[in-house]
Amino acid sequence: MTTQRPRLQRATIKDVARAANVSVSTVSNALNGRTDAMAPETLRRVQEAITALNYRPSSAARALVTKRVATIGLILAEIETPLFIQALHRVEPIARSAGYNVLLSIARSVEDEREALNLLLDKQVEGIIFLSNSGYVNDEHLQQLLRARLPVVLVNRANAHAGFDQINWDNTGGVVSAVDYLVRLGHQRIAFLHGPVKRRSSEERLSGYRLALTRHGIPYREHYVRSGDFTAPRDHWWQSSLELVRLPDRPTAIIAADDIVAATVMKTAQSVGLRVPHDMSVIGIDDQPFCVDLNPALTTIRLPVTEAGGRAVEVLLGRIAGTRQTRDHILLPCPLILRDSCGAPPVQQTLVEGA
Amino acid sequence: MTTQRPRLQRATIKDVARAANVSVSTVSNALNGRTDAMAPETLRRVQEAITALNYRPSSAARALVTKRVATIGLILAEIETPLFIQALHRVEPIARSAGYNVLLSIARSVEDEREALNLLLDKQVEGIIFLSNSGYVNDEHLQQLLRARLPVVLVNRANAHAGFDQINWDNTGGVVSAVDYLVRLGHQRIAFLHGPVKRRSSEERLSGYRLALTRHGIPYREHYVRSGDFTAPRDHWWQSSLELVRLPDRPTAIIAADDIVAATVMKTAQSVGLRVPHDMSVIGIDDQPFCVDLNPALTTIRLPVTEAGGRAVEVLLGRIAGTRQTRDHILLPCPLILRDSCGAPPVQQTLVEGA
DNA sequence: TTGAAAGCGGTACCAG
């Protein structure tokens, strides 16, 4: 009376062997493509048994002996912009087509990241991708990965880790090209609303801003630069942009911390009667899908997050396979995507000043 | 001369046992909390050995014998809106806090889903969540899951599957409350730009639209309803909204297929000189983060995707644990989020008609 | 060309 247990047992390799009237080794050979020196008849019987029993090799058992789990881990920092997680759309398909599964963890804090890491390590993943914001955090737990020689790729990670492959994007260059573009349009009074300080991306962008200004012989003006936190209430950005817009020497162009902030800036400008881009040019950062649907469509600096994700898997898989020897440090460009939110600065303003 | 192999072996339970001078069973007991009847001294020695050797139990070995891998699978359809994938922010943390890892797959098509499913099955995940769009697709591969009695939760899945737990949201109710709201504001000429046909969500929304109109005694007018595809070029929606806006009996309010389309509608309206909401009210669907930053901030029907994800894990984990017996079929409400894109219909228009 | 048997690293039962 063991009918108590309705849980159907999965067929094992033994069952298949028995059904096909061969030994387990033969089944194993068939399974793993070592089929050259195998009698076609035998192979056929094995395959029939497999389908008949709906056999599916136990990956746990296989992993136990081969020490390969065909899984990589992805630790994704919980990030303000919905952009980062989109990288999964690239990461998983590439991994899967190489026969790898993706174990995902969301890290909401450093402690959380540590915990997530431990779970991945328990699962003995063959490699790990970290996709983070570029905040400076305590990274010590990464050292054990170095010691364990586990393949790791760091994407957009602030701290320098000589031992790991890294993929970043060129924040500085992105802002430089934005400023260049604005100057080319005739702007001189360019404001910059930048993101959280204590973050490498912010520092790089700010330095890009200063660098470009210097190159164009435009003085850096403190009051044209404001910073904020993405997690801060939206009022903050609204307030900052309002102040900017009300300045006696109002900037004719504003580069915003991200697309959302740019949308806020446009809204603020419009609320005080300024037209974008006629009276005020605006540039965002991120290139989120909605940019094109804003009114006007937003010119923005694209962050190549998805591409970075794709490159990350490729590098990681290469390292797992042992193909790749040297440390990679890839820097992806941040192209300026031209749309409708920028134009020449208003001329009458200059006239007013001259008066 | 085995220095050839620098790959450092992980410590095994045997190593720990040896180091602590106890048997493997004792270590295993200590590991699994069967520590009540254990001499404190022994326990201490075991723990010391564990930390000293940096021991980490092999989950593969453990899975092999316990048949539990502490992993669930999530098959996410590649969906137009970036909203769905956000559910991961809720799913993974909940799963992890219950001791489960999440294996993620992106399904770009039905065949892809089938492939992804097979990989998850190979990994012997303990349960699977499907987060899909509500397109009608060939679902036969789900039947094997039913037969295998694998815990499965279907989120936003079109076809009816009596055997599975399901979580959906109330598309019909969402649109009904949007129409109700518009009617309450005084609108009678309400247009509906709806999403891809052959999708349950579209059907439900359309029926909500018709239902609400009927209730309010407003006739259904064909030319107020247009459909489109989210993957279609944005021109399509632009074209549709332009036609709507140019109608001699122009609608005073438009419910759009999603927030992006709503943004396009607002843009189109503004481009022909209409003010939103003064001359034209607009309602979106989704409630994406940028809604609040549009000009004007978009009133929209919220899709509770993230909450659905959270509920899905809870249901799944409950079923895995055997806690849950009856099939769940949860329907989440789609609340109307009031912002600034709706107002009373323009009065002069009525006057013109009367003239 | 196929089969037998020894593990992989744990768990859990049964002795002692």
Added chain:
DNA sequence: CTGGTACCGCTTTCAA
């Protein structure tokens, strides 16, 4: 309270 040991399902020599 602790130890010995038979598996779990598969891979992989090594023989036949």
